[in-house]
Amino acid sequence: MSKAAAVKLSPVVKSLIGAPHALGSAIPKPAPEKVHALFEKIRVKGEQGGVGPDSWLTLSTGSLVTVNSPATLCSLFDYASSRSEGLQGKINAAAVIRETALKCISFSGIPRTINSLVALRAHLPEDVKSGLGTEPTRQPTPDNVEATLARGIGLWDAIYEPHSAKLLSKLSDAHPDLPVHILASHYSLLLSDPFGTSPPGGYKIGRVLTSVVAMACLRAQQGVAPQLTSHVFGLKKSLLEGGGADGEQPVQGQEWLTSDDGVQWILESTDDISAVIGEGRSTFAGPTGVKAKL
Template identity: 30%
Template sequence: MPSLLTPAILSSFRATPLLASSWYYVAAATFSVCNRPEEIPVIFKYAVEHDARRRLAAPQPTLEETLLNDSLTRPSSPTGSTRSTGSYGPEDESALVDCTDRDPADVAEIVRKTREALLKGCALAGLPKTINSMIQLRNATPHEFRNEVVVRPTLSSEDEQIRGTEFWNQVYGKVSRRVLSQMNTAYPDLAQYAVQHVYSPLLSFTSILSAKETSYVIIACLIPQDVNPQLKGHLKGGLNNGATKEEIMRVRELSIQICTLCGITWKEDVAKL
């Protein structure tokens, strides 16, 4: 399937200064929910090329250093050896994004934030879409950036639930108890699951994506699903998490732009602030 994304479209995604450091993971989360995971490597490549600084040229080794390195060089791997690819099938090296001239720290941040946005989208749009999107991102990610393990703090279940409840209350503000009561009335297990298994371990973890950035992702994931009641709450939740109205509206506009590219339609106008 050909990509929907042209350089002009990608340029328009990152054109607003309000989302200069956020556009790529907002876009990736939206495409994931729209079930177009194949667009995520295109976004990743463009973000690396335009948002990662160029690597400073390394100083050339002296003759003595060159001779020493040559003497210490180990024999290459035997002919016919292959890189282990786990359960993903044969490695397609041509799919890897070329990051050789880019600052590794910048590339690592782009990978890290995109992964986290897709992971948080799992709670909003389902595990299958997240799996497909993660695999697409992994296949485009150079090997040296693939295996980073995010060390999430080891909390007791009680402390984790406190963190999740605090995040819930921060998002919903004055209506937090009312929203929880509505969910509890619908089905008590629903309210318990939302706080204990979505907000506590996942959405309230803000070491990679801040509370504000998490709201960006939530909004981007809700818009394709045509769920205005929940979207209205999280548009206001973005304000409660520190975003400005202008930032939230730009996230909304970007997500709508992507949904339109993907052929998404809505029963009524998409909610706004």
């Protein structure tokens, strides 16, 4: 046996890791009827504003990854699948959820995305799995690194103008590598889409829905109102000239989605998910016992 394989945890350490107050496990799925009613409420309100499945799937995925309920995320796929036409519709729903969960890394962290994507993969029917892309699309190479960085800076500017340069300077004052990491690792490689259109078995989130991902994640984790406010502005600016959505495939109902009514739907729907799935608890560090007020 190698020395690494011989390393063990003491009973005390194991009990500390699994202590109830530490919320060491993901949040379980509530009763099916509660979950179905929740998704129905979110979908119906969104459709009244003119948005399609991509918007309510993106919103719900961002919230559920952040709340840390992979089991409910799997139920989201089941709900979307039941409303999809044919196998391709189910593959598309899975692709939207999968790509959204990946982008959640930038706002809610790697562990929750891992929990969600691994659970989703295990849950998907074999024919849906077979239809999803298997090749990475974000691998940096000497040939694409400059274009990738430029793409990330473009997304940053689109979201934060007219304050983008000032904000980068402020981040650099906090730590000189902070803006480097944010731009290179997140806005360039992850948040900006590496393809012009959705690849086979994949999905392009796009500029508008990337802001929806950010808003859902930040609202669900609580305690980060300044960052949430920035991404609300980012969504509302997305359709303006220079807002980043130029030349992209339009999102169904995007004019409503980027309006105050659309913002209200995103925030209130995220609160509903936090209340029903997380029972109002933030699984990020926060004041004990604070629940979402609906």
